[in-house]
Amino acid sequence: MLKLDNVNSGYGRNEILHSISLEISRPAIYVVLGPNGAGKTTLFRTVAGVLKPMSGKVTWTDRTSTLKGG
Ligand SMILES: Nc1ncnc2c1ncn2[C@@H]1O[C@H](COP(=O)(O)OP(=O)(O)O)[C@@H](O)[C@H]1O
Ligand SMILES: [Mg+2]
Numbered sequence: 177m178l179k180l181d182n183v184n185s186g187y188g189r190n191e192i193l194h195s196i197s198l199e200i201s202r203p204a205i206y207v208v209l210g211p212n213g214a215g216k217t218t219l220f221r222t223v224a225g226v227l228k229p230m231s232g233k234v235t236w237t238d239r240t241s242t243l244k245g246g
Contacts, residue, residue, distance in 0.1 A: 183196040185218060
């Protein structure tokens with residue numbers, strides 16, 4: 177469904193996410209925990225495609241069938 181490989185992301189030259197790798201491969205409810213300023217919103221902006229990673233890769237796979245098939 178969603179995979180992040182060594183994602184670095186941030187604003188201008190200010191890197192907020194450092195080498196984030198994760199994989200979500202089955203439908204479930206996930207939470208992202210962290211204090212204010214930890215980078216939660218930056219992570220969501222990056223997976224949503226609003227922010228382009230400085231390096232690394234965000235991959236959405238099988239999105240259509242996941243949404244249809246539940
Ligand atoms: N639009 C922006 N431009 C520059 N820096 C930002 C911007 N939004 C957030 N930041 C910075 O990115 C860091 C992480 O913020 P954010 O992702 O909003 O954290 P959280 O959602 O976990 O509170 C903070 O240091 C914040 O100041
Ligand atoms: Mg936030």
